[in-house]
Amino acid sequence: MDMLFGKQYLIDKTQLPEDQQGLYCRAGLVIEGSLVICQRCGERHRKSDVQLPSQCYYCPSCSRYGRITSEDVLCWQEHRLQPMAHQIVFPGPLTPFQKALSDRLVKHYQAGRSMLVWSVTGSGKTEMIFETIAAARKKGERVAIVSPRIDVCRELYPRIQQAFPNEDCLLLHGDSEEPYRYTNLLVATTHQLLHFYQSFPLIIVDEVDAFPYEGDRQLHYGLQHALSETGCLVYLSATPSDRLLKEIKGRFEIEKMPLRFHQRPLIVPQLCWIERWRQLDQRKKWRRPLINIMRRLAEKNFVLVFCPSIPYMERMAALVANELSDYIVSSVSSKDPQREEKVLAARQQQFQILFTTMILERGVTFESVSVVVLGANHSIYTKSALVQIAGRVDRKGAFHHGEVLFCYNQMTTAIRQAITEIKHMNQLAERWLADEM
Numbered sequence: 001m002d003m004l005f006g007k008q009y010l011i012d013k014t015q016l017p018e019d020q021q022g023l024y025c026r027a028g029l030v031i032e033g034s035l036v037i038c039q040r041c042g043e044r045h046r047k048s049d050v051q052l053p054s055q056c057y058y059c060p061s062c063s064r065y066g067r068i069t070s071e072d073v074l075c076w077q078e079h080r081l082q083p084m085a086h087q088i089v090f091p092g093p094l095t096p097f098q099k100a101l102s103d104r105l106v107k108h109y110q111a112g113r114s115m116l117v118w119s120v121t122g123s124g125k126t127e128m129i130f131e132t133i134a135a136a137r138k139k140g141e142r143v144a145i146v147s148p149r150i151d152v153c154r155e156l157y158p159r160i161q162q163a164f165p166n167e168d169c170l171l172l173h174g175d176s177e178e179p180y181r182y183t184n185l186l187v188a189t190t191h192q193l194l195h196f197y198q199s200f201p202l203i204i205v206d207e208v209d210a211f212p213y214e215g216d217r218q219l220h221y222g223l224q225h226a227l228s229e230t231g232c233l234v235y236l237s238a239t240p241s242d243r244l245l246k247e248i249k250g251r252f253e254i255e256k257m258p259l260r261f262h263q264r265p266l267i268v269p270q271l272c273w274i275e276r277w278r279q280l281d282q283r284k285k286w287r288r289p290l291i292n293i294m295r296r297l298a299e300k301n302f303v304l305v306f307c308p309s310i311p312y313m314e315r316m317a318a319l320v321a322n323e324l325s326d327y328i329v330s331s332v333s334s335k336d337p338q339r340e341e342k343v344l345a346a347r348q349q350q351f352q353i354l355f356t357t358m359i360l361e362r363g364v365t366f367e368s369v370s371v372v373v374l375g376a377n378h379s380i381y382t383k384s385a386l387v388q389i390a391g392r393v394d395r396k397g398a399f400h401h402g403e404v405l406f407c408y409n410q411m412t413t414a415i416r417q418a419i420t421e422i423k424h425m426n427q428l429a430e431r432w433l434a435d436e437m
């Protein structure tokens with residue numbers, strides 16, 4: 001029975017244990033008229049589409065978590081409160097601004113209010129949630145810290161462990177090597193929440209605007225159902241989408257953090273007109289302005305060049321490597337088998353120019369870097385993506401001459417909004433700093 005503690009399991013109706021004390025069960029699939037509604041992932045299907053030869057029904061939408069049929073029940077045990085008082089181990093002192101925001105988050109949580117922390121890239125948002133986690137643990141509550149992105153989870157896990165050294169913490173994702181066990185602190189991908197039912201009074205979602213969570217109905221359902229009935233949500237984002245802001249309006253407290261940890265403003269992107277950015281491979285003459293930009297930037301720091309597609313990235317990297325033969329030029333994309341090695345090499349400044357795609361849009365920090373977005377008006381670049389990419393520059397370290405260049409040949413709403421948002425956050429930061437003096 002211990003396995004049922006804190007997690008929702010799928011059990012065949014006929015296999016239910018005799019001793020059901022403390023055990024809660026609900027049907028795996030609910031049938032309403034001609035529809036079959038999955039209770040694990042929330043998807044609805046027509047009966048005729050999902051009937052098995054045995055006459056029972058199944059849900060095709062969440063079969064990757066194990067097939068659920070109308071013969072199954074979802075079972076769990078209520079969680080026990082296990083209070084623990086923590087002396088948080090911070091990696092360094094919080095700035096007075098971070099501390100003030102951290103205190104406000106604790107207050108919202110204690111009042112049972114969900115919140116969005118809209119915090120610029122490089123502001124140290126993870127450290128600002130530690131005190132809220134500690135407040136929940138003091139009451140005995142269980143806390144999940146989740147993200148749509150596995151690399152974000154991998155990065156969060158050691159930081160949570162370091163901050164709460166006396167607490168057992170588990171990292172759970174699709175490729176986890178560690179089997180599930182009950183812990184009061186869980187770091188997991190948002191997908192994993194489909195395995196939990198009303199298990200967490202506090203769920204923190206990092207990078208809530210990132211793919212694939214944004215707009216994924218199943219993951220939203222998983223999150224809502226993993227949260228206790230009176231639970232609190234904390235969304236963390238540097239770039240909340242309009243859709244998200246609309247969804248939480250009036251229901252969530254919104255706390256903005258416009259200041260980066262080092263308190264220098266965000267770098268405002270410069271616009272650079274490149275008429276034929278799509279056909280730069282065709283004529284050397286057309287490439288000349290871009291080559292000049294790259295040479296100028298590479299003279300002073302590492303240059304990251306974002307491209308809208310992998311084939312385009314490969315063509316451009318090869319041409320630039322040829323024309324700037326005195327520089328070390330490379331490229332990396334999601335399809336690259338050496339992806340991790342190359343990102344590490346880039347962090348160690350082994351390249352001078354690195355072409356890339358959206359994989360380096362967020363979650364990575366390079367020191368002394370400038371960023372060029374080639375074809376910034378391509379539809380792949382949403383406002384959030386552009387703000388995130390611009391946010392790669394001047395995140396930390398003493399060097400602060402990095403630049404952000406958006407190369408484009410048509411103005412888009414995303415470009416305009418990204419620049420407006422960056423400027424707005426800088427103005428807010430200026431006001432905060434002025435008020436403090």
Ligand SMILES: [Zn+2]
Pocket residue numbers: 038039040041042043059060061062063068
């Ligand atoms: Zn399902």
